[in-house]
Amino acid sequence: MAIGAAETGQVQFKNPVALAVGQDGTLVVVDQGDKMVQMFNTEGKAVSAFSIPTAWARGVAVSPSNGNILIVENENQSVMTFTPSGELVHRFHSDHFSSCYGIAQRNDGRILAVDYAEHCVAMFEPDGTFVRSIGKRGEGESEFYRPFFIAVTKSERFVVTDSYNHRLQIFDKDGSFEGISGKRGTENGDFDLPLGVGVGGEGEIVVADRDNHRLQVVATDGSHVTTVVNGDGRLASPANIAVTNDGHVYVINGKDKSIDKFKYN
Template sequence: MLKFKWFQKPFRPRDIAISSDNTYYSLDNNNNQVVVNDENEHVIRYFGKKELKDPLDIGISPVDGTVYVTDMGGHCVRVYTRYGKYLRSFGSQGKGQGQFDLPWGVAISSTGMVFVADNLNMRIQVFDADDQYLCSFDCQSGDGKMRCPRGIAIDDQYVYVTTDTSSSLLKFESSGKFVCRIDSDSDGLDCPTGIALTDDVPCRVVVADTNNHCIKVFVQ
């Protein structure tokens, strides 16, 4: 169990990502920073305290190990090297292209494209590896209606999204075309948040079902 007595406030992890070399990157919400440790719980470094205001989600690029953190307090996505050097941020508060209203989940594709769940704007925004806006998708009808997206996970073909107010698990093509709703009303998801994919083919979709206090696994 990780405990850090030298931090100003108790360690309060909000999200975690694991790099290709099996290093753990945890978001410490109480101290507004990223904590990096190995699988034996040894702390390697921590960073982001100078920039982060209220971090929500973290993703690591499979291309070069770049670390992306959604910062609710800064209305942006902050970008760091794997060693914790601050590179840049992109986004601002608003409803326009490249702007955010409560940026939540973030995921990076095998080609370096960055997908961000823009929660209160009820859409997913897509950026290239240079942080340039490419497109967004915000299905607003039928089973694919996207209301307050939170968690996001991607594979080489599809984007998987958990939504808050409609409490559903949605699947889209990377272009934004709605494919299907994976869960059903009888599954009883209640405020699903974090989401991850297994390496199976087809993959299993693992969801943190927050208000039901459990993890649920869906097979496509």
């Protein structure tokens, strides 16, 4: 299924940059070009939309506790929280990040934002109080080079795409390093600029392997499980993704700015 592809006659996107999936399976799309948030049901039908007050939105997450939509934007270095109907209910600014892409919220409400310019993950309380920063520039454990996106597991471990080091890094709930998955290459389990990342219903990790033009699935220990789309022309430079609990993944397809849906499990 492709949402927003020209041949479908559906709504088309100008510049989709971020995806998330709610507990009920609703797909949330941030279209930077239109300064809009659009929502779709599991069949790909548009169900609602609202405008946002910025053209610099980069990442989106759905709160696991109440279904609110969190958006990180880089014009004013802020995190905005909207109700599903589009009401802005909270916004905080922070000097502790400069250029964020990925954002996630845990069950306890803490917010994780990935700062690719500062090579770190910033952790905040729900009200925006800064907790700590994880990482610095480098190639070692708990070091990043241009990290982009993040996903949280059911046990509240989190996975970060350490994009320009061409790998994933996995951390426990408190931000302590647990492991690394991948290296630069084209074989199964290798990455070439991994970007979007999501966690499925069984804890599996799905990764958009951008410059290999494919999606890969790895286990919770970082070992390779399967390759979903393997450079066969269906995807071009896949960027952000969102993973459902029933074994599907949505991906922003650089080929035509559509949102494609694949079954991987």
